[in-house]
Amino acid sequence: MRPVAIIGIGKTAFGAFPDRDLRSLAVEAGQKCLADAHLSPSQVEAYYLGNFAGPSFVGQNHLAPYIAGAMGITGVPCTRFEAACASSGSAFYHAVSSVAAGLNDVVLVAGVEKMTSQTTPKVTEILAGAGDTCGEVRAGATFPALFAMIARRHMYQYGTTREMLAAVAVKNHENGAKNPLAHMRKVITIEQALKGKPISEPLTVFDCSLISDGAAAVLIAPLERAAEFTDKPVKVLGVAQTSDYVALDQKDDITTFRAVVAAAQKAYKMAGVTAQDIQFAEVHDCFTIAEIVAIEDLGFVKKGEGGPYELAGCTRLTGPLPINTSGGLKSKGHPVGGTGAGQICDLVSQLRGEAGERQLARHSLGLAQNLGGSGATAVVTILGVA
Amino acid sequence: MTTGVVYTETVVHAAPEQFVADAPYQLAIVSLEEGGRLTVRVSGERVIIGDRVAFVEDRNGIAFFRKA
Numbered sequence: 001m002r003p004v005a006i007i008g009i010g011k012t013a014f015g016a017f018p019d020r021d022l023r024s025l026a027v028e029a030g031q032k033c034l035a036d037a038h039l040s041p042s043q044v045e046a047y048y049l050g051n052f053a054g055p056s057f058v059g060q061n062h063l064a065p066y067i068a069g070a071m072g073i074t075g076v077p078c079t080r081f082e083a084a085c086a087s088s089g090s091a092f093y094h095a096v097s098s099v100a101a102g103l104n105d106v107v108l109v110a111g112v113e114k115m116t117s118q119t120t121p122k123v124t125e126i127l128a129g130a131g132d133t134c135g136e137v138r139a140g141a142t143f144p145a146l147f148a149m150i151a152r153r154h155m156y157q158y159g160t161t162r163e164m165l166a167a168v169a170v171k172n173h174e175n176g177a178k179n180p181l182a183h184m185r186k187v188i189t190i191e192q193a194l195k196g197k198p199i200s201e202p203l204t205v206f207d208c209s210l211i212s213d214g215a216a217a218v219l220i221a222p223l224e225r226a227a228e229f230t231d232k233p234v235k236v237l238g239v240a241q242t243s244d245y246v247a248l249d250q251k252d253d254i255t256t257f258r259a260v261v262a263a264a265q266k267a268y269k270m271a272g273v274t275a276q277d278i279q280f281a282e283v284h285d286c287f288t289i290a291e292i293v294a295i296e297d298l299g300f301v302k303k304g305e306g307g308p309y310e311l312a313g314c315t316r317l318t319g320p321l322p323i324n325t326s327g328g329l330k331s332k333g334h335p336v337g338g339t340g341a342g343q344i345c346d347l348v349s350q351l352r353g354e355a356g357e358r359q360l361a362r363h364s365l366g367l368a369q370n371l372g373g374s375g376a377t378a379v380v381t382i383l384g385v386a
Numbered sequence: 387m388t389t390g391v392v393y394t395e396t397v398v399h400a401a402p403e404q405f406v407a408d409a410p411y412q413l414a415i416v417s418l419e420e421g422g423r424l425t426v427r428v429s430g431e432r433v434i435i436g437d438r439v440a441f442v443e444d445r446n447g448i449a450f451f452r453k454a
Contacts, residue, residue, distance in 0.1 A: 125402040136425040139448050140398060140405045145413055148396035156394075156435045198410075201397040249415045249423040254394065 001100040003223035005233040005386055008037030009345040014183045014214035014333030022058050022114035026067040029215035029338075030110055034071075037219045037229040041072035044219075045104040048095040049080045050088025050111035051337035056126045058114050073108070082337075084130035085286060086241075087111060089340025089370030089379030092218065093241040099220055111341035112215035123211050127336070130373040132247035144208055146248050146374045147287035148200035154255045154289060155202070157304070162202055164307030166193035168288040169206045169330055171316050176327020178357040183212045183333030207288040212333030216342035223386060232352045237365075238271030238382035240264075246376040257375035260297040264369070267380040268299075275299030278382070279362040280321070280350060282343040284371035285328040294369050295323060298380070317358060325350060325358045340370035340379060347383050388441040389454055390416040392433050393423060414439070416451060426451045 010032025012025050026049070034041065047068040055061045064078035083090040088111025095109040115123055124142050131137045131146060154160045170190055176182035188206060196204030219229075226233035244259040245251055251258070268274060275298055283298070285291035292306035300321055301309045309315065315323035326332045326346040329339060347366040349355045355363075363385075370379040393415045401409035412428035416439055426449045429442055438454040 119403075121401065121403040121406055124400060125404065128402050137402075139425045139427055140401065140408065140411060140413055141425060142398060142400065142402050144400060145396050145398045148398075149394040149413070149415060152396060152435065153394040197399075198397075199400045201399070203396075247425075249425045254415075 002102060004096050004099045004220055004236040005223040005226035006218055006236065006344070006348055006383065007221050007226050007229040007233060008033045008039065008219035009348045010036055011181055011216045011342060011345050012214050013181045014212045014335055016116040017213045020213060022054055022060060022112055023067055023070055025114060025213060025215040026110055026112040027070050029217040030071050030108060033108065033217035033219050039106065039219065039229060043106055044073050044076060044108045046076050046098065046107045047073055047078040048091040048107060048109045050091035050340055051080055052082060052084055052087045052113060053126050053129065056129070057118060083377040084372035085284065085336045086340055086370045086372030086377040086379050087337040088216070090241055090377060092340060092344060092381065093239050093379050095220055096236055096239050099222060105225060106219065106221050108217060108219055109341060110215060110217040111338035113335035113337040114213050115211050115335060116213050120211065135247050136249060142200065144200040144203055144287065147289055148203045149248065150254050150293065151202055151289040154293065157255055158307065160292065160307035162194060163190060164292065164311045165207055165288040166190045167311045168285060168291045169193045171310065172285060172324050172328040172330040175317060175325050175358060176331025179327045179332060182327045182331050183210050184331050203287060209286045209329035209334035212335040214333060214335035214338045216338050216345050218341055218344050226386065233386040234348050234351050235384050235386040236381065237384045238267035240266035240270065241377065241379045244376050246373060248374045251375070255293065256303065257293060257297055257371065257378060259375050259378035260294065260369060260371065260380065263378040263380040264298045267382050271382040273365065273382065277365060278367045279365050280325060280360055281323050281367040281369065282326060282346050283323055283369045285324060285330050286334060286371065288330070290371065291323065291328065298367065298369060317360065322360055325355065325360065343368040343370060344381060351383060351385050388418060388420065390418040390439055392435050392437045392439055393417045394435060395428070395433060414451065424449060428452065
């Protein structure tokens, strides 16, 4: 396998953009990414697009060549990857595989979702399609409901509290307020988070990530060619994708995502590092409880200690292990198909030292964790300064 | 009669489009006495983790359970 590097990144702002369509968002991210690597569209050898539900949200299929064509990329493989909220994490995993194997040199990976043209109940219904529609969804489960049930069980088994969940939201909003591309740049208090409108008990609106429009893109190439395109290459040290059952009621223990644990172990092994070596991470906080479960599953803290760790402020920008310096899905926004690629862009910004107000002092080794559904797909990526 | 124990539960306030009229409603994952788990609706009194529940009826393919 050839070592692979990230040679360019590009992101749109995340938010609610009534005047923008799906294609224009994906094109903007792709063009910013090409410009970042000083590359022309004709140099792109493959286009890997993560998108969860373009056909349902905006009625458009055949998305990868549709978007690539609008950027002037034709005559190459253009493929859409769907893995719920891990769609572009999955696209990234497969793109890295193709470059590592020597099938392609320069691959453009992107993710996009256009969600805000639908009403919230309709968005809730479309998102529920990532669950088991013959079981849990038929009974009335939504994604907030599935994660609310995970939260209840985590509280029961480990004593996790509502204040610990709220601490995740407060911290992510604190970071997102400093991110010019974030959807909701607003600082919130613990009291506000606790008193939010109930969505699915015990989760309030402040425990839930945002319904967003947005796109992100990443260019990868063999490490040995990276210097042709950039002065600041970032090395893909480890990447792994794994799976588990789709339905929550089929999992033995819902306080852990087995797919995340397995993907993390594979990625750590590939990178030759341990959880304790990781300096910062972007994790999939689709709901506040998901960040607590993630830092446990990734091995940053022991099982059951995620909540107290968050409450103690250890994951803030100034803490020993900053988590979601971008603001996370909670504040930055969660255009589902764009989230995995967006996390990679956010890691690269930190690794290159370009994160502005949010820039960390220690920024040579970072991890991204992208989750699909209630844990049926997990992608873990470890990036380092090349 | 099918019975079980509540493994976890939630009360859904923000419902998907087809269930907006039902909200708020309680949903639970029940560990069945006969083995396996099932996601069900709870009718009547609210339940918490550890409560014993029993099958009541099937409405349009949705299993309803209540506190035993």
